Amino acid sequence: MEDDMADIDTENKLVDNEYKYGFVSDVEVDEAPKGLNEDIIRFISEKKGEPEWMLEWRMKAYQWWLTKDEPRWALLDYPEIDYQDIRYYSAPKQMSERFKGEDGELDPEVKRAFEKLGIPVEEQERLQGVAVDAVFDSVSVATTHREVLEEHGIIFCSISEAMREHPDLVRKYLGSVVPYTDNFFASLNSAVFTDGSFAYIPPGVRCPVELSTYFRINAMDTGQFERTLIVADKGSYVSYLEGCTAPMRDTNQLHAAVVELIALDDAQIKYATIQNWYAGNAEGVGGIYNFVTKRGHCRGRNAKISWTQVEAGAAITWKYPSCILQGDGSTGEFYSVAITNNRMQADTGTKMIHIGNNTKSTIVSKGISADQSKNTYRGMVQIMPTAENCRNYSICDSMLVGSECSANTVPYIEAENSSAIVEHEATTSRINEDQLFYIRSRGIDEESAINLVVNGFCKEVFKQLPMEFAVEATKLLEMKLEGSIG
Amino acid sequence: MSTIDLAPERAVDTVVGPFDEEAFNACGKGEPSLLRAKREQGFHVYKNLPAPTSFDEEWRRTNPRLFPFADFRAGGALPRIEPDDPGEHDEDFDVVVNVGNDGYSINDRTGAIRGGQVMVLPLAEASESCADLIEPYLNGQALPSDWDKFVALNDAFWNFGLFIYVPPGVELEKGIHLKYSMSGDGNALVPQVLIVLGEQSQASILESMSSPDDASCLSIATKEIYLQPAARLTFVTNQEWGRGACQIANDMAMVDSDAQIDWITLNFGTGVSKLKLGCDVCGSGACAELDGLFFCNEKQHIDQKTLQIHSAPHTYSRLLYKGAVQDEGHSVYQGVIQARPGAVKVDAYQTNNNLVLSNGAKADTIPGLLIDADDLKCSHGATIGNLDPDQVFYMRSRGLAEVDARRLLMRGFYDEVADRIPYAWVRDQVHRHVDARLGV
Numbered sequence: 032m033e034d035d036m037a038d039i040d041t042e043n044k045l046v047d048n049e050y051k052y053g054f055v056s057d058v059e060v061d062e063a064p065k066g067l068n069e070d071i072i073r074f075i076s077e078k079k080g081e082p083e084w085m086l087e088w089r090m091k092a093y094q095w096w097l098t099k100d101e102p103r104w105a106l107l108d109y110p111e112i113d114y115q116d117i118r119y120y121s122a123p124k125q126m127s128e129r130f131k132g133e134d135g136e137l138d139p140e141v142k143r144a145f146e147k148l149g150i151p152v153e154e155q156e157r158l159q160g161v162a163v164d165a166v167f168d169s170v171s172v173a174t175t176h177r178e179v180l181e182e183h184g185i186i187f188c189s190i191s192e193a194m195r196e197h198p199d200l201v202r203k204y205l206g207s208v209v210p211y212t213d214n215f216f217a218s219l220n221s222a223v224f225t226d227g228s229f230a231y232i233p234p235g236v237r238c239p240v241e242l243s244t245y246f247r248i249n250a251m252d253t254g255q256f257e258r259t260l261i262v263a264d265k266g267s268y269v270s271y272l273e274g275c276t277a278p279m280r281d282t283n284q285l286h287a288a289v290v291e292l293i294a295l296d297d298a299q300i301k302y303a304t305i306q307n308w309y310a311g312n313a314e315g316v317g318g319i320y321n322f323v324t325k326r327g328h329c330r331g332r333n334a335k336i337s338w339t340q341v342e343a344g345a346a347i348t349w350k351y352p353s354c355i356l357q358g359d360g361s362t363g364e365f366y367s368v369a370i371t372n373n374r375m376q377a378d379t380g381t382k383m384i385h386i387g388n389n390t391k392s393t394i395v396s397k398g399i400s401a402d403q404s405k406n407t408y409r410g411m412v413q414i415m416p417t418a419e420n421c422r423n424y425s426i427c428d429s430m431l432v433g434s435e436c437s438a439n440t441v442p443y444i445e446a447e448n449s450s451a452i453v454e455h456e457a458t459t460s461r462i463n464e465d466q467l468f469y470i471r472s473r474g475i476d477e478e479s480a481i482n483l484v485v486n487g488f489c490k491e492v493f494k495q496l497p498m499e500f501a502v503e504a505t506k507l508l509e510m511k512l513e514g515s516i517g
Numbered sequence: 518m519s520t521i522d523l524a525p526e527r528a529v530d531t532v533v534g535p536f537d538e539e540a541f542n543a544c545g546k547g548e549p550s551l552l553r554a555k556r557e558q559g560f561h562v563y564k565n566l567p568a569p570t571s572f573d574e575e576w577r578r579t580n581p582r583l584f585p586f587a588d589f590r591a592g593g594a595l596p597r598i599e600p601d602d603p604g605e606h607d608e609d610f611d612v613v614v615n616v617g618n619d620g621y622s623i624n625d626r627t628g629a630i631r632g633g634q635v636m637v638l639p640l641a642e643a644s645e646s647c648a649d650l651i652e653p654y655l656n657g658q659a660l661p662s663d664w665d666k667f668v669a670l671n672d673a674f675w676n677f678g679l680f681i682y683v684p685p686g687v688e689l690e691k692g693i694h695l696k697y698s699m700s701g702d703g704n705a706l707v708p709q710v711l712i713v714l715g716e717q718s719q720a721s722i723l724e725s726m727s728s729p730d731d732a733s734c735l736s737i738a739t740k741e742i743y744l745q746p747a748a749r750l751t752f753v754t755n756q757e758w759g760r761g762a763c764q765i766a767n768d769m770a771m772v773d774s775d776a777q778i779d780w781i782t783l784n785f786g787t788g789v790s791k792l793k794l795g796c797d798v799c800g801s802g803a804c805a806e807l808d809g810l811f812f813c814n815e816k817q818h819i820d821q822k823t824l825q826i827h828s829a830p831h832t833y834s835r836l837l838y839k840g841a842v843q844d845e846g847h848s849v850y851q852g853v854i855q856a857r858p859g860a861v862k863v864d865a866y867q868t869n870n871n872l873v874l875s876n877g878a879k880a881d882t883i884p885g886l887l888i889d890a891d892d893l894k895c896s897h898g899a900t901i902g903n904l905d906p907d908q909v910f911y912m913r914s915r916g917l918a919e920v921d922a923r924r925l926l927m928r929g930f931y932d933e934v935a936d937r938i939p940y941a942w943v944r945d946q947v948h949r950h951v952d953a954r955l956g957v
Contacts, residue, residue, distance in 0.1 A: 104574065414901075416876055431891040434861075440886040446871070446901040447879045458896035459888045 053279030053309055056144040056249050060168070063120035065252065069093065072222055075120050079191045079225070082198055092211035092221035099215045105378035106407045106439055109283075109320065109347050117285055119223045121168045121250035141167050144247060148276060162187055164228045164244045168253055176240055186231040187242055190258055193229035200231055204262050208291040208328045208355070216287040216322040216349075220256045224289065227257035232267035232298070241270050241497060246288075248277035248308070248319070254285040261291070263298035265331065270301040272500060275344070277309045281317045283346060288323045296331030296358065301339070303496055304352075305504055308344040313402075315374030318346025325352035329361030329387075337364040339495040341504045342379055343511055351409065353382035356390035356421075363392040366492040368504070370511050371404035371436070380410035380442075385421040385451075394425035397489050400436035401512060407439040412455070416447040427457040430488055432481075432512065482509050530568045533666070534586025535705070536674050538564070543593065544674055551644045552678075555655055559672025566666045576791075578849045578881055579820040583789045584763050589735045592704030595677045597639065600624035606942055610694040610723070612637050616677060618702045627691065634687050635720070640678030640709065651680060654711055659741045659769040659797060661824070667765045671739040675709035681722070685715035685745070692721035692751075701732025701761065710740045714748035714776075721751035721939060726786065730759035742770035744778060746800060751779045755943055758786035760815070766792045769824075774800030781938055784811040784819050784840075785950045795824030798832035808934045809838035810947060813846030813878070814954050820849040825867065827860040827893075836867040839934055841927070842878035843954060851883040854897065856890045863893040871901045872930065904930075920955065927951050 063074050072093055076086040101112070123138045145165055162176035164187065180187050186197060194201050211221035228244040248255050263269050277284065286308065292300050302325075311318030321344075327336035338352040354363030365381040383392035392412065400406035408427045429438035440457045462484055470480040486493075486505055493501045541560050545553060571580040598620040600613075607613050611629040614637060615622045629635050636647070643651045660668055683689055699706060714720060728734045736758070744750055758764060764787050772778050782794060796805035805825065813819050825834040834854070842848050854865045871880040884897040904926045912922035928948060935947045 416879075429886070429888070431888065431893075434891045435858075436891065437889040438886070439888065440884075440897070442884060442899070444882045444899055444901060445879065446873050446881075447877065449873045449875050449878070449903050451873060451901060451903075453899075453901040455882075455884065455899040456896070457884065457886060457898075458894070459886050460894045460896075461892050 050279060050309060052148060052276035052307065054147065055278040056140045058138055058140045058249065059124040060250055061122050061124045062118055062250065062253070065118050066115045067117070067119055067223065071119050075223060075225060078120060078122070079194070081191070081194055084202065085194060088206065088211070089222050092218045095212055096215065096218040096222055099218065101215050105349055105409070106405065107347055107349060107376045107378050109376070112285060112320065114219075116252070118250065118253040119256070120225055121253040123167060144249065145245070148245065148247065162240045162242050164189060166226050166244060166246045166257060168248060168250050168255065179240060183236050183239065184233040185236060185238055186229065188229055190227045190229045190260060197231070200262065201229065201260070204291070204293055205260055208293060208326050209289050209324050214324060217289050217324040220258060220287045220289045220324070224256045224258040227259040227288070229259070230261045230269060230271065232263045232269045234265040234267060236267045238267070238269040241272055243272040243274070246273070246275040248284060248286065251280065252282065252284070254287065257288045259288070259290040261300060261302070262293045263295065263300050265296045265298060268299045270497065271303070272497065273302070273304045275306050275308050277319050279309050279317065283318060283320050285320045286322070286345070290323070290325040290352075292327035292336055294327065294329050294331065294334035294336050294361075297333045298331065299335040300327065301337045302327070302352070303339040303500060305341045305500060305507070306344055306348075307507060310344045310373065310375050311346040313373045315346065318375075319344065320347045321345035321350065323350040325350065326355065327353065327363070328355045329358045329363065331358045331361075333360040334358050335362040337366070337495070338381065339366045339492065340368070341492070341496075341507065342367065342369040342377055343507045346375060348377040348379050350379045351381055353384070354392060355384045355386065356392065357386045359387040360389045361387055362390070365394045365396070366495045367396045368399070368489045368492045368508075369396070369406055370399040370508060371406045372401040372511050374403050376405040378407040378409055380408045382411040383413070383423060385414045385418045385423070388419040389421070390418060391422045394423070394427070395491050396427040397492055398427070398429040398438055399432065399485060399488070400429065400438045401432040403435045405437050405439075407441065408457075409441045411443040412445070412453055414446040414448050414451040414453065418448055419450050421448065421451045423453045425455040428488070429459040430485070431459065431461050478513070481512065485512060531564050531566060533568050533670060535589055535591045536563070536670055540591035541673055544591070544676070545594065548641055549644045549648075551648060551652060551655060552641060556673055559669050562664050563666065563669035563673050566664060566669060569666055579789070579791050579818060583818060584735070584765070585733070586735070588703075588733065589705040590703055591674055592676050592706070596620040598622050604696070607694070609691060609940065611635065611689060611691040612693045614679065614693065614695045616695070616697045616708070618700055618704070621677060629689060633684070635689050635693070636680065636682040637693065638680055640680050640711065643680035650682065651711070654713055654741065654743055657741065659743060659771040660767070661769070661795070665767060665793070667737055668739055668767050671707055671709055671737055671767070675707045675739075677706065677708040679708070679710045681710070681712045683714045683718040683720045685718055687715070687718045689718070689720040692723065695722065695724045697726040697736070699728045699732065699734045699762075701728060701734050705735040705737060708736070708738045710738070712740070712742045714744045714750055716745045717747045719749045723753045723755065723940060723943070725755040725757065727757045728759040728762050730761060732759055732761050734758065734762035736762065736764040736766070738764065738766040740766070740768040742768070742778070744770065744772045744776035746773045747775040748773075749777045751939060752781070753938060753940070753943065754782045755946065756782070756784045756786050757946075760788045760817070762787045763789040764792070768794045770796045770805070772796055772798045772800070772803040772805055775802040776800070777804040777806070779806045779937070780808070781934065782809040783943070783947060784809065784821065787819070788817060790819045792820065793822045793824070795826060796834060797826040797828055798834055799828045801829055801831040803829065803832045805834040807834070807836040808937055809840075810931055810934050811838070811840035811848060812950060812954060813840070813848045814843040815845065817846045822851040823853070825852070825854045825865055826857070827855065827863045827865060828857040830859065830861045830863065832860065832863050834865045837934060838868070839870045839930060840880070841872040841874055842880045843874040845877055847879045849881045851885070852897065853885045853887060854895050855887045856893055856895060858889045860890045861892040863890065863895065865895040867897040869899045870930070872903060873901060874903065924952060924955055927955060
């Protein structure tokens, strides 16, 4: 018996090595009972102190959601999700009291959790040059750098707060890019979303710091349904970073987020994600189901939206950050590295919809699959009949590490205008033996050689990230590939 | 992709146009039991599969309603008739098979059939006179394992069946011309063609289809090709159905060790087409070279899907499909390279180039890679654009009229594939088609 225990202990240590964010914080929580019905939605809305129109909108979304089936077209294989077996609201107790008006202290456990993740949430310890909104399960627990932002007239807060403080802005833009009728998961999110970030950059302002949200799932059996809304007014610029982690558990947890970006005339939004949800163990037990709808709308002339993502976690990833290029001369970019190992499955890519004249888009997708994982790029480029002089360039490369993994590329390209130029290229191959040999002949061991080659493979994407994030992403990749090479 | 889910109302309809139980009972009376069993199995699958709707992924870009199935009769088996007077270009072939409204004829021009160099005979006859030879190929091994509604329909209702066999080691000098010319008598044409090349044999086959533009015709075809080790086949399909015709075709080839298929498909005809063409390179050293040309103008709609399936290690495939759309034409190209588990040392390439020549015309391209093995190289490239204005300008600055400049560029675009066609007169036809559509 004692031997058994010892075994489990060493095993846990090994797993810990692989996923260092897998701890659980013991926090007193305020939570909704399991299940989804109108009462739960009312409960969430009440907890958030939302205006009446918001509740109505949630209800409409819920009614629509009830009529829909889960989409199953992606190359993903997972068991039926029981939507009644999920808790739709869970918040650290001290926080939810804060929302009743009293200014509560931050639960020390929550604070410790974020410290462990390397995200200081107190103003005095804040990160240089990065304003952080920290979201713990269903609520935003802290937002840093407030005064600097206020100075420039930038609004950066949790979406619940925005709904109370800036209802006009939220009402104007929420759901205008991803309506609640968009898809199954987006409508589920619209009905039950709990928190997320809201940012508004006024006309002509270049946001002086990076905005960032850190999402943490902690509670058991809860789903995280966050909603992020970023509006860049005319001629403004903002760079936004998003990070995600969750504890290691044997059960699957659902994460269904919606992100909406709106760029008006000459505005630019850079959105970067490092997604490192818990991906389950080597046998594919546990892990986060990540069903995310992200979409940017270049609403004005010469607007630019750029997505950069490093998808390194989650058992299931279903995510297609897209750009609707409506304003003439607007630009959409998508840079992605998706790495899957063990039994992870990722079906990710982008959509570029060219509506305006002279719109441009670039897609760079790098997929790495190892072990028994499945990695799919799925994308769409569409040139509308009236969109003149549009240009798209896509490149999708997949690297295979190990003989049991699979890599798929499924791009959809549609052009209806004779002035369009669309180019797509994709390759799938094993890690280049000649490159490995060359590096090894310089006296570098195999594992480092592989890391070097993989890093070179992803370079085009990593160079889009802010430096600290690029370093983090490189480390993450090394960690994921450790032991996958045989 | 997030806007896809529109909760399709599943069609409960399983009958396509005239192809019902009654029509089935009238099919293939007195056939040998081998074929009868295949028909019955086909019908069983057919009646249990729902008719496709535009909600099915496969049919999303080509609405099945574009096919006026109900305007046609299932049509009885085509009778065999005596060969007519020789047609144009017949001298290029050993055997000419003419298929028309009244029946089909097999013309053994050079005596290759009599001399035992090749067998070209109706399926029914083959399954009696050489049952042992044909039986292994009657289970549809080359076809994808998930049943297609129209493959099943063809199996149940085919009204013209042909078996072509080249014995091991034989090099057929001139090859075979399989020529369909219909004039629209209201009967659907449902051909099933089975081609087998024995070990180390070599042959070339031309398949051509034509009908007057004002005749409404429907063709639902299946073709299976089996190449035994080290066999080599050049297959050219010259599809020139008239604008009133619509066709559905499922063509698959299985290419065994060290065998090679060169398969060129020319699609300039029909009002509406839905084609699936695939190769399974299933033996070490097998090679498939697939080329295609297409052009959709006016209201033409051509939907092509290609499969390059690698189920064995050390296999090679290359694909190049080029086409243009003009006016309200709509082309759909979907290509899949699939490497099955264990298919290492595979080299597969797929290119699809499209020209959109006028606003309102539409080109969809969906190249795809489905890779389940690691030590390989698979890639694809797809482009959509127009003729390069710099190149047009260059030629005009040399004194060429714009229309001639465009014609030359178009010819250059198409010749990359057309040059591989072994028949000079078919190459000329390609040029004529392109010139006519550019208004030269």
